Amino acid sequence: MSSLDWIVLSLTLIFVVSYGIYRSRETHTMDSFLLAGKSLPWYHVTLSLMATQASAITFLSAPGQAYTDGMRFVQFYFGLPLAMVVLCITFVPKFGQLKIFTAYEFLESRFDLRTRGLTSFLFLLQRGLSTGLSIYAPSLILSAILGWDITWTNIISGGVVMLYTIAGGSRAVSHTHLQQMAIITIGMVVAGIMVVKFLPSDVSFTDALHVAGKMGKINLIDFTFDLNSRYNVWSGLIGGFFLQLSYFGTDQSQVGRFLTGSSQGQSKLGLAMNGLLKIPMQFLILLVGVLVFAFYQFTNPPLFFNKTAVDKVRKTQYAAQYEALEKKHELIQKDKHPHIMALTEALRKEDQNAIQESRVVLAGFETKVKEVRKEAEILLSEANGGDTNDVNYIFLRFVIDYLPAGMVGLLIAVILLASMGSVAAAYNSLASCTIVDIYKRMIRKDDDSKDYVAASRWATFFWGIFCIAIAQYASRLGSMIEAVNILGSLFYGVILGIFLVAFYFKNIGSRAVFYGSILGEIFVVISYIFNLTAFLWLNLIGCLLVIIFAWIIEYAWPQSASRKPSL
Amino acid sequence: MKENSPLNRDGLPPFVKTWKQMYILLTGTLFLLIALFYLFMNHFQ
Numbered sequence: 001m002s003s004l005d006w007i008v009l010s011l012t013l014i015f016v017v018s019y020g021i022y023r024s025r026e027t028h029t030m031d032s033f034l035l036a037g038k039s040l041p042w043y044h045v046t047l048s049l050m051a052t053q054a055s056a057i058t059f060l061s062a063p064g065q066a067y068t069d070g071m072r073f074v075q076f077y078f079g080l081p082l083a084m085v086v087l088c089i090t091f092v093p094k095f096g097q098l099k100i101f102t103a104y105e106f107l108e109s110r111f112d113l114r115t116r117g118l119t120s121f122l123f124l125l126q127r128g129l130s131t132g133l134s135i136y137a138p139s140l141i142l143s144a145i146l147g148w149d150i151t152w153t154n155i156i157s158g159g160v161v162m163l164y165t166i167a168g169g170s171r172a173v174s175h176t177h178l179q180q181m182a183i184i185t186i187g188m189v190v191a192g193i194m195v196v197k198f199l200p201s202d203v204s205f206t207d208a209l210h211v212a213g214k215m216g217k218i219n220l221i222d223f224t225f226d227l228n229s230r231y232n233v234w235s236g237l238i239g240g241f242f243l244q245l246s247y248f249g250t251d252q253s254q255v256g257r258f259l260t261g262s263s264q265g266q267s268k269l270g271l272a273m274n275g276l277l278k279i280p281m282q283f284l285i286l287l288v289g290v291l292v293f294a295f296y297q298f299t300n301p302p303l304f305f306n307k308t309a310v311d312k313v314r315k316t317q318y319a320a321q322y323e324a325l326e327k328k329h330e331l332i333q334k335d336k337h338p339h340i341m342a343l344t345e346a347l348r349k350e351d352q353n354a355i356q357e358s359r360v361v362l363a364g365f366e367t368k369v370k371e372v373r374k375e376a377e378i379l380l381s382e383a384n385g386g387d388t389n390d391v392n393y394i395f396l397r398f399v400i401d402y403l404p405a406g407m408v409g410l411l412i413a414v415i416l417l418a419s420m421g422s423v424a425a426a427y428n429s430l431a432s433c434t435i436v437d438i439y440k441r442m443i444r445k446d447d448d449s450k451d452y453v454a455a456s457r458w459a460t461f462f463w464g465i466f467c468i469a470i471a472q473y474a475s476r477l478g479s480m481i482e483a484v485n486i487l488g489s490l491f492y493g494v495i496l497g498i499f500l501v502a503f504y505f506k507n508i509g510s511r512a513v514f515y516g517s518i519l520g521e522i523f524v525v526i527s528y529i530f531n532l533t534a535f536l537w538l539n540l541i542g543c544l545l546v547i548i549f550a551w552i553i554e555y556a557w558p559q560s561a562s563r564k565p566s567l
Numbered sequence: 568m569k570e571n572s573p574l575n576r577d578g579l580p581p582f583v584k585t586w587k588q589m590y591i592l593l594t595g596t597l598f599l600l601i602a603l604f605y606l607f608m609n610h611f612q
Binding site for chain 1: 594597612
């Protein structure tokens with residue numbers, strides 16, 4: 001990075017962190033530390049929901065995912081608008097009536113303390129682990145650019161977020177989200193414009209899309225109903241609906257965001273606008289990845305995008321072998337180039353026979369490229385040990401290699417800020433659950449509000465350290481965006497099942513739902529371990545299993561104690 | 568709680584009059600997007 005990049009990066013980060021700390025001066029009570037005093041307008045809620053979900057993982061991994069796998073990942077979000085409707089109709093009014101701090105408080109009023117404790121524990125486990133992955137994403141960038149040890153990079157990037165989250169709690173988190181989303185949007189637009197600008201002068205934006213499309217990268221919609229296909233319309237609409245409903249309705253990192261709304265109407269409107277904006281935003285991020293793919297059809301791409309891994313292999317006994325593979329890869333690209341130009345020409349002339357011919361030839365070249373990359377991965381694995389995941393480095397490498405001075409710093413800042421947004425919300429929610437559901441409820445019930453704020457700050461510190469420790473193991477999990485979603489799918493369905501029983505099955509009691517959820521979780525984990533279905537369906541399976549098991553248990557073993565009145 | 572009670576009306580966007588219309592707008596936008604993505608894919612693929 002140039003000096004200008006360093007200046008832009010440093011100033012942007014200092015500004016946002018200082019602003020977050022500045023907002024912390026208004027934080028003296030539990031209500032303001034955990035829910036920003038329930039004072040925020042709908043657009044604050046919308047941007048905060050989006051900033052919490054769209055982490056650095058979204059910005060780094062999604063373009064790489066589009067580059068390697070096409071745009072089909074967008075279908076993952078199809079259930080989101082429908083989930084927002086259900087949240088507005090059911091969850092917001094219920095949570096609003098009870099004036100709660102965490103979603104799990106509701107479960108005690110409907111069932112008992114044991115069910116609240118179990119659900120809160122599942123959340124803490126899942127969110128603690130996935131936040132570790134969210135810290136790892138920007139660390140990856142810094143270590144790739146600066147050659148820093150990833151351990152220290154994790155500590156620094158996870159630690160900076162702790163500064164303003166400990167100081168300002170939810171208020172600081174929400175206010176910094178606003179700036180983070182503005183900078184992310186600017187970054188996305190700039191990156192998209194830059195990729196198009198770097199295409200050869202005789203290749204237009206639509207030419208690039210046609211080339212990517214003919215090579216199978218604009219695979220946005222798949223109506224095939226296949227339980228083992230990771231992304232199709234049905235898995236997105238049904239599995240995605242249950243995942244998003246559980247994520248936004250029962251994950252405290254999101255519930256804590258919409259509870260900051262100044263009224264139920266503002267919270268509902270914030271959620272509804274999130275439902276309108278999320279899919280187009282994800283489409284644009286994936287489109288950037290597809291444009292990067294098109295760009296590398298006209299420019300020789302590196303054999304492996306992870307420069308740090310390549311630099312490492314060059315210092316080992318495998319250096320000569322890697323160099324030979326690089327030359328082989330370069331020759332394939334050189335031979336491929338005339339066929340790409342022929343395809344572009346055929347597209348302009350709308351010559352269907354020539355287009356089809358080029359597609360077949362290019363598919364052959366793609367197979368050859370994949371074979372060489374596979375050889376390189378094996379070599380890198382032998383030389384560096386284990387990690388050969390390259391998806392997360394594709395967009396980053398493009399940014400570093402091609403964007404001008406100043407812009408690289410800005411985009412690195414964008415990625416770091418995006419990460420900080422989701423990590424900050426996660427720290428805040430982990431602290432909320434630890435204090436409200438465990439410490440205040442089970443350990444020290446009658447402390448002063450100021451003592452709880454102090455305890456919340458310590459809880460934020462503890463979870464920060466925990467998440468940084470998890471980040472050390474994240475590199476072994478492949479594409480990070482998938483790893484986060486798979487992890488969520490293991491727990492979200494069961495948590496959602498508990499909430500749906502609470503809302504809609506008023507005859508089912510606490511004992512049935514408690515044992516039903518434990519059985520449901522065991523089945524979900526078994527389904528995942530034995531690869532019985534694509535991960536998105538685990539949300540639906542987990543949710544249905546909890547409802548079915550709870551219903552059977554209640555029927556076979558009725559609870560004699562009188563139940564609390566339903567809400 | 569009634570749909571148009573003061574608590575619920577608070578925060579309604581200017582382009583719809585009831586929450587029901589808002590939910591229809593959300594669902595309609597989703598299916599419109601799926602249709603547009605399908606056309607986009609067919610055009611370029």
